[in-house]
Amino acid sequence: MAKTAHGESGPGYSRLGLVSTLLPAALFFFFLSCWAAIQRGEVVGIDFPWMPSLDLALSFRLDGLSLLFALIVTGIGTFVSLYSSAYLAGHHHSGRFFFFLHAFMLSMLGLVTADNLLLLFLCWEGTTVFSYLLIGFDHESAVARENARQGLLVTSAGGLALLLGILLLKIAGASWTISDWLHGEQLLREHPLYPFIFAAILLGAMTKSAQFPFHFWLPNAMSAPTPISAFLHAATMVKAGIYLLMRCHPLLGGTFSWTFTLVAVGGVTALWGAVQALGPMDLKRVLAYTTMMALGILTMFLGGQSTETLTAAVTFLMVHALYKAALFLAIGSIDHQTGTRQLDRLGGLGRSMPLTALAVAAAVLSMSGFPLFFGFIGKEIMYAGALAEELFPGFTATVALFANALMTAVAAILFFGPFTGSWIHTNETTPMRVVDPPWQMWLGPLLLGGLGILFGIIPEWVSSALIEPAVFSIHPGREEIRLVIFHGFNLPLLLSMFTLTIGAVVYLRRLVICRTIQTGIASLPLSAEMCYAGSLTWFLRNAEVVTNRIQNGSLHWYLLVIVATMTVAVSWPWLGSLKSVLLRPAGAIDPTATALALFIAAAIGVVVTAGKRLAAIGGLSGVGAGIALLFLLYGAPDIALTQLLVETLTIIFVSLVLLRLPPIVQARKRSNRRRAFDGLLALAAGLLLTSLLLGVVQAPLDRGLTDFFEANSFLQAHGRNIVNVILVDFRSLDTMGEIIVVVLAAWAAVTLLRKPKGP
Amino acid sequence: METILACLVGLLFAAALYLMLSGVLVKFVFGLALIGNGINLLILTAGRLQHRAPPLIPAENRILSEPVANALPQALILTAIVIGFAMVTFLLILLYRTYAYAGTLDADERPFLEEWREDDSCSEPFVQAQQEISPLSSPRETILAGDGRT
């Protein structure tokens, strides 16, 4: 057994992985059981209010499109989980891996079944976070960490854009319930905010689905373990953007800008992905670029309006999920068994890994669109859809033709490269003899590849059961959608044949073409990834500059900013009414209270000017005691008592601690200028408080709550001490929070005081 | 009377902020204690001072017969006093610990300022500070500084 790039996997299998495979499998069969109902046109769903004030509802809804995605997610999820149980056997972090995997799968399921747009967004972010953890699963590798971060930054930036789009949608008056969209809100397309909504949602979809120019994270994300690449980067997560576009199609689609942008972005992505797929030696990178091409094609077709175009998109989505997951898993097997996935070091595996070879053969035949395979039907309907596209049929058909031709060539490379020729034992890292992987690892690719043949021969099974409900859930129509094995001799068939021919030519001349492409790409002055790296560096540098300036570690500076901001911001609107507040005559003056106030003022003076700790403590207790007496004077015996007691305990604690701290005089003297400035600022803030309080006192008092408490204290709560009744009955939840804070503060203090254990 | 109390509140705030701005952390705690008192007084005054009878329902009655002082701000203040006490205590102990660690309680000294600059290695200036302080400090403080190191 070879040591793979992803740590020390041993022989055998992970029992946890095998058992947890039951989760996606059970979900798969659950969704399968909903099939009949969906096919009849019913809608299955649950609805549960979560935060009605935010319009956030926990509502899930299963229609044709959601069912298709849910089946793909859980079906491929089952195989990926099964596969991983052998792929990661003996890995010391396999528990973590399966947790991330299933958490990701559940977020993805939530995304495709959510009926509330905010809920969809939450799940969307969930997939971002878990895909980050999965891409960076090999966390000891700096490259994996960097790639994971790149994926996270790009997709979460898109997530923010999506959130903006969702909020704008609300402002523009659209519903956040996705199922409402089908009934057409024509107004939204003429709303002045439409371009912004469209741009924001499109950005979210483009980053998630790796559309040009945000495509670069996808090939880099290949540092994830291979089953993860199969799951996230072929079948599910990158399709989230496509799913979003499909969902928004009835709401936002149909405008010129929608069609134009999607066709242009998708077309460029498809071509760019297809061209780059020819170059790399790393098989996973090749697959990553073909995924990019497929995503481009899907986006391009979603630009269209006709039933044919959308059928093409949905069909190709399924075709691609099947063959791409099979290919990824098979290439993972090759990597796992031989220790390498470099094209130039592989060969002759057809004899030693026959089952894997069979799976790859089925998958690449579907990928290149040979007759009798599901891919053939996908390609036929793709050309039919392209020609039915309203605005740019020529462009769409040409892009599809070239992309498919290059796909055919790549398919040939993928099969003939590793499986023909002879096995070269190059160095120590590769084994002498190669065998097929354990059953967990060949079953999935073989079944997925086999489905490609099954659906190719009997396309009626999928067309009426899956494709039609899916298309109708975003594009209600009357006509029946039928996929057939042979459409007759027509233009799409001609294009198909043409595609295979060009593909063969490209494959035969691949060395020359590859070299040309490599030189071409190398001579480009600017790549999207360079822009990303540049902006990241710029951000980090400026963040450091700004942080160093604002967060300079000086308590004095922080407080200065806080106090000054508060004083200025509150004074500004208050200045106008200041005069009337200050000129109002003062009420009657109580001699006792005045004497107390003078005493407190004197004590404050002692605290401020004290050079000795004991003097300051004395002043502090003077202030506390004076205020307690004021409380007593104004009818508050409870708080007077509490204040006196707290004062006593504070003095005990302060004395216990302060005598172990340095004397105040030891501190460095501050400059007079600084002290004067601080003093002025503090005085200004104090004055502001005084005037605010005067303003409050002169305004009428709302005694509603007090009246309620007074009236009900004894009758309802059986207590004569109203203050105590408020604390332990009327507002006892507040008190509960308070004692929790007190206990936590004490706990933290005790923890700080405890002598550190260990060396 | 409200005018005088309002001035007292302002004075409490000004003194507290001045102490907190001083940069001497011991004074900061004094400031915190003062500002707590100021806020309590502010709440009391904002609830009006007309009635001086405590908010207690007389034993022979089921409802109040005479107007009493506003009970609501009193309940708020009671909570605030205890919370403020907990915060001051926690801060004191934090100071105690910080002093054992950094060797100074002057917030403008190097250990406090440099903690942020070195993002991951903030313990390093503290170690230096401990070495610097030992000749100056009293035996008791040296023991504390030793605590921080172990």
Next chain:
Amino acid sequence: MESVILKTATRLMVGLILIFSFYLLLRGHHEPGGGFAAALVAGTAFALFVIAEGPAKVRTAIRLRPTTIAMLGLATAVAAGSAALLSGQSFLTGMWWGPGEELLIGTPLIFDIGVFLAVLGAILAVLLTLEDN
């Protein structure tokens, strides 16, 4: 601190102060007092005790660990609040039992005892750990 006068006086005082504290706690619903004030009074008593006799003796005297007392207090408060849940009312609704209007036992009183224990536990925890250092 080694002072015979302090020690002797403390022995008398602590008991008296603690009794006063319980008095405050129990009368709190009708007269000034209540859980907070009672806990602070008791805390003062223990502070005196600690200063006179040192933390070790106090720890043996109170038997329970201070943090346990605090947690017990929180648990009591939660339990008092949850009693209402049993009869289908919302959390912390006051429930009362007993004959007549003047002699009632209710969950708010139990809640107040929880407050007392929580605050006392917190004070004791800090006090004893501080003295240990």
